[in-house]
Amino acid sequence: MRNSKQRQKIAFFLLFLATLLIVIPVGLIVVIIIQKGLPAINWQFLSDMPRKGMRAGGIFPAIVGTLYLVTGAIIFALPIGLFAAIYLSEYAKENFLTRVIKLAIVNLAGVPSVVYGLFGLALFVVFFKFGASILSGSLTLGIMILPIIITASREALESVPQSFREVSLSLGASKWQTIKNIVLPNAIPGILTGTILGLGRAAGETAPILFTVAAFYLPRLPASVFDQAMALPYHLYVISTQVPNVDEKIRYGTALVLLAMVLFMNLIAIIIRYQFRKKKKW
């Protein structure tokens, strides 16, 4: 009897320890980056061009580049992902083709990001002759986040109760009217959440933009979608490994800005989800 109680205590302690171990690295990353990066953050750092071979000045073009890339990725990925999700959850019959499509989406999510980079290089940069450009980078990131958007949208659509669809159809509404007026409005929060999580992923990835858009050092803003651009994750990689004697402050400052952008997006996703749960009426 005593023995089993002791074992329970040990099991409980081990489980608790494992859970605690998850929190520690997250906490440490945030604390170290804030501690070392915060001194670098000022208005000049955020709004100035990099100077003296990136050893001084700011990271403005990298921030702008990342924003452009994320926006571009979403312009491509959201409509395609959403339409595909609507097709799969509302129209597609269960058959061989839909199973293949669903399998493809799952696998798309598992492809390593550097493979996306190589794919983007071959298809957009070389084959379509977009060159290393914001367009190529956005398309590559867009494909990378497609599975995230499709999966989140499908879950959101399928969480709308079947009974709502039946009521709408029983009143003589067409299938498309039902989707447009009943299903979509109630799925939007879930779709938005998934989209923002996809954005966060796109903002943070280095490998897909490595060959498709990222400029090593480009102290001006891109003029069109066919321009190269700097981007935060790649800039961080460059100043950390490729350029000697960059002040630690600048490196951690850059990391802090990137982290803050991604965490901010995730925060928005959490807030949307929370608001929706609070208002949910069924």
Next chain:
Amino acid sequence: MVKVKIETHDLNVWFGSVQAISRLNLEVYENEILSVIGPANSGKTTFLRALNRMNDLNPNYKMSGLVEMDRKDVSGLDVELLRRRVGMVFALPLPLPLSIFDNVAYGVRMHGMRGGQKLSRVVKESLKQAYLWDEVKGRLDESAFKLSGGQQQRLCIARTLAVEPEVILFDEPCSGLDPISTSKVEDAMVKLKEKYTIVLVTNNVKQAARVGDRTAFFLSSELIEVDKTEKIFTAPDDSRTDGYIRGKFG
């Protein structure tokens, strides 16, 4: 002479390999309430959903035979037009996540009626017919989910009426309601048969006796008998009908 509104000829329905209705021949007369009683899985709801083709939504659905409305095969009709003519009230109150007004206006709007006084009039008339107007007239903009269960079910009736159907199918409409709400819904049904043809599927045998003009008894996917309600409840032809009504099984 009573006019036949809906009839089925040798209707068979399967879901996958399970037969839900076998060789059903049944007529529904215009402006009557036909009650359909029987134990669970006897095919009552499947019969109901065959009339407005809601069964079509099930990918495993197969049928043979004929369902006719006004002597026309319903599988040849445009399904959206058919469902406008044959409205349905579901077992549980199922308001759409919209305001009270928008719930009632939903069907009419889908059929192309845009805003304005005409729409408001339709909503008001429908709510009055469902005996709900007096309880909600001051708060049409509120969410339909703020209503009580009984009010929600009458809202669903109003929503069905707004489309101006010819037939209304009630699928155990009072199964989730308290006795007072139930009697309100029943009052509404009796009143409605003046204008509409009503098919009422119910698990409540007493309800069938209270409101049905005729009653049909289903058992294990077959129609056992159908006759005037008084006859079914006093001197049924089949001993199984008698047994079910007396609560011996089901």
